[in-house]
Amino acid sequence: MIAFSPPPITEIPLALALLLLASLAIAGVALINAGLGRSRSAAQSMLGSLAMISIAVIVFALAGATIADGSAGAGHAFHFSGKPWNWAGTGPIALSGLAASPIRGQLALLFEFLALALAVLIPWGSGADRWRLTAGIASAAVLAALVFPFVAHWIWGGGWLAQLGLNFSLGSGFLDVGGAATVHVLGGFSALAVVWIAGPRRGKFPKEGLSTAMPGHNAVYILFGCLIALVGWLAWNMAGALLWLGAAPAALPSTAINTLLSAAAALAATFTVTRIRFGKPDASLCANGWLAGLVTSSACASLVSPPAAIFTGLVAGIAMPLLVEFLELAVSIDDPSGAVSVHAAGGLWGLIAAGIFAPQPGQFTAQLIGVATLLGLILPLIYLLFALLNRVVPFRVDPDGERIGMDLHELGGGAYPEFVVHRDDSYH
Amino acid sequence: MKYAGLLVMPAGFFLVIAAIVLFPDSAPRAAFVVCGLAVEAMGLGVAIRGHMAPKTGRHGSAFGRSLEGGEPHA
Numbered sequence: 407m408i409a410f411s412p413p414p415i416t417e418i419p420l421a422l423a424l425l426l427l428a429s430l431a432i433a434g435v436a437l438i439n440a441g442l443g444r445s446r447s448a449a450q451s452m453l454g455s456l457a458m459i460s461i462a463v464i465v466f467a468l469a470g471a472t473i474a475d476g477s478a479g480a481g482h483a484f485h486f487s488g489k490p491w492n493w494a495g496t497g498p499i500a501l502s503g504l505a506a507s508p509i510r511g512q513l514a515l516l517f518e519f520l521a522l523a524l525a526v527l528i529p530w531g532s533g534a535d536r537w538r539l540t541a542g543i544a545s546a547a548v549l550a551a552l553v554f555p556f557v558a559h560w561i562w563g564g565g566w567l568a569q570l571g572l573n574f575s576l577g578s579g580f581l582d583v584g585g586a587a588t589v590h591v592l593g594g595f596s597a598l599a600v601v602w603i604a605g606p607r608r609g610k611f612p613k614e615g616l617s618t619a620m621p622g623h624n625a626v627y628i629l630f631g632c633l634i635a636l637v638g639w640l641a642w643n644m645a646g647a648l649l650w651l652g653a654a655p656a657a658l659p660s661t662a663i664n665t666l667l668s669a670a671a672a673l674a675a676t677f678t679v680t681r682i683r684f685g686k687p688d689a690s691l692c693a694n695g696w697l698a699g700l701v702t703s704s705a706c707a708s709l710v711s712p713p714a715a716i717f718t719g720l721v722a723g724i725a726m727p728l729l730v731e732f733l734e735l736a737v738s739i740d741d742p743s744g745a746v747s748v749h750a751a752g753g754l755w756g757l758i759a760a761g762i763f764a765p766q767p768g769q770f771t772a773q774l775i776g777v778a779t780l781l782g783l784i785l786p787l788i789y790l791l792f793a794l795l796n797r798v799v800p801f802r803v804d805p806d807g808e809r810i811g812m813d814l815h816e817l818g819g820g821a822y823p824e825f826v827v828h829r830d831d832s833y834h
Numbered sequence: 835m836k837y838a839g840l841l842v843m844p845a846g847f848f849l850v851i852a853a854i855v856l857f858p859d860s861a862p863r864a865a866f867v868v869c870g871l872a873v874e875a876m877g878l879g880v881a882i883r884g885h886m887a888p889k890t891g892r893h894g895s896a897f898g899r900s901l902e903g904g905e906p907h908a
Contacts (some may be wrong), residue, residue: 487855574854602836602885738886771864774871775850782847782874786840 417648420655421513424645425520431638432459432524434631438697439531441627442690442743446811447535448623448821454530454539458546459523465550466522472497473555474518476563477511483566489573491566495559514562514649520642521589522554528593531743533600533801535607535620536808539816541801548791549596557588557784562650567779570772577769580776581760584639584646584704586753587780594750595785597741599792604801606740608808617734620742625689632696639700640665647708657708664707665700668719672699675723683727691727694744698726698752705756710763718759722752754780836884842877846870 436455443451466474475481475497482494498504504512526546533542560567561582571579582588611617622628640662647653647661676695680688699719706718729747733739739746754777761773792801807815814820853866 489855570854576854737882739882768860771860771867774864774867775854778847778850778867778871778874781878782843782845782850782870785878786843789840 417655418509418513421645421648422516424641424648425513425516427641428517428520428638428645429523430634431642432520432527434633434635434638435524435527435531435697437627437631437634438693439527439534439743441624441631442531442622443534444620444811445623445822445825446813446820448813449819450539450812450816451530451534452821453817454542455527457539457543458526458530461543462522462526462546462550463519465547466519466555468500469551470522470555471501471515471518472499474558474563476514476559476565477507481559481564490569492564492569493560493566494556495563495565510649517645517649518558518562521558521585522550524585525549525554525589525593525596528590528743528745528749529596529600532597532741532745533604534742535812536803537600537604537801538799538803539812541795541799544795544799545596545600545792545801548795549592549788552791553596553784553788554588554592557592557780560779561588561776567772567776570775571766571768575768576772576775577761577764577766578772580772581651581709581764581769582705582757582776583651583708584643586701586705586756587776590701590704590749590753591757591780592784592788594745594748594753595780596788596792597743597745598739598750598785599789600801601739601741601746602789603792603796606738607742608805610740611738617738617740622690622742628690628693632693635697635700636666636669639669639703643703643707646704651708653708660712661708664710664712664715665703667712667715668703668707668722669696669699671716671719672696672702672723672726675720676727679724679727688727691730691744694730694748695723695726698722698748701749701752702756702759705753706760706763709760714759714763718756721759722755725755726752836881839877839879839881839884842880843874846873846875846877849873 436452439455440448440451473494475495481492481496483490483492526549529545530542559565561580562568567580569579570576607620609618610620643665644658644661647658673692673696676692677687680691699722702718702722703715707715710718726747729751730744733741733746757773757777761770764770803812803815811820847870850867850870853863853870857863857866
């Protein structure tokens with residue numbers, strides 16, 4: 407019998423392959439957003455996804471990457487209480503000299519591009535059926551230039567949150583290996599700002615009675631998007647562990663297994679909760695439960711044991727449908743894609759869970775400080791920027807546009823021109 | 835009210851920063867960080883209350899009024 411020795415695994419090709427697969431997470435989220443919206447806004451949803459990604463990556467390349475950069479070492483820092491507070495990177499302008507830079511830095515930059523692309527898509531689903539395309543594109547540019555670069559530098563680029571361990575003996579500093587904070591909480595908070603500023607869809611909250619149910623138009627898109635997202639997330643979390651945690655390739659399968667376990671536990675929990683509450687499992691809520699498990703895994707899949715991954719997924723899967731219901735019925739938040747519950751709440755829970763299960767002393771406090779920064783600084787900043795942007799580029803489409811649908815109003819044609827669109831009672 | 839809530843949230847963040855700087859021991863530091871988070875949560879609660887669309891609010895019913903009664907959209 408021939409004894410096979412394991413093939414040598416070099417990290418660079420592995421990271422590159424994982425990052426290429428990670429882009430499937432973006433495709434999955436775009437498909438889920440389109441499916442959760444209405445049929446008369448489906449083409450605008452998909453075109454908007456492409457346009458927002460395009461503008462965001464260009465703006466990030468020209469301006470944001472300079473701030474986010476972590477390879478230059480020191481960065482811009484001020485000293486307070488005898489400690490350096492690194493708040494911005496000092497990267498080259500417009501990615502000059504990129505080809506000659508170290509390959510690890512280039513891979514980290516590619517990861518940040520993909521993270522930004524996913525982050526800007528998250529609020530797009532929440533503004534479905536009333537958020538204008540130009541406003542969505544403008545908001546993506548604002549996120550890419552003024553918000554994402556700072557958060558990415560603070561967490562991934564050796565900024566002050568990453569240095570909490572070094573400067574204040576708080577574990578390994580704030581850990582966000584798979585982008586739970588940088589992508590999902592940032593995107594979820596952007597979604598909250600958008601639904602606050604744009605307001606609910608017409609007819610969603612009538613004068614009397616409960617809110618009007620406006621289900622997504624294509625459950626197959628939603629559920630297929632979940633399957634595509636799984637592939638992307640598995641690669642995403644492994645790439646994050648490789649790049650930001652310095653994990654060895656031998657440790658990556660456990661990260662992937664934890665990702666899968668978290669999503670599976672979350673789906674099982676949401677399936678059970680919706681079956682108990684409504685008598686039958688709800689397809690779109692189950693899809694969002696699956697996604698909430700994946701989001702939670704972004705924070706802790708590479709840091710926790712498999713039982714802990716199942717526990718975090720279960721909590722996310724139980725909390726998500728209840729939070730969706732609370733936000734809609736109790737506080738009148740019209741969030742068609744559930745991004746606030748899935749991405750913001752799921753991401754925050756994952757970050758806290760990473761601290762709960764981390765073995766290092768002080769790690770839990772470091773995670774809480776990161777969460778406090780996102781909630782106390784980034785959410786108000788996003789809201790302020792979006793509120794100012796809304797004065798220049800109005801977010802909400804006019805009532806006639808909302809009535810005929812975003813496809814006809816903004817693109818001049820629908821996604822399904824051969825289909826007969828039925829009358830919508832909530833508009834008459 | 836919504837702006838008041840959004841202003842309270844950074845106050846909680848600065849409480850957290852103060853906790854990092856002022857308390858070298860882990861227990862009081864963690865306690866003050868939790869207090870900062872609680873302040874942020876209160877601010878978020880106020881902001882949510884400020885954004886709640888009343889049943890006769892600006893979008894759901896305002897559109898209805900504009901269609902039925904000819905009132906301009908707010």
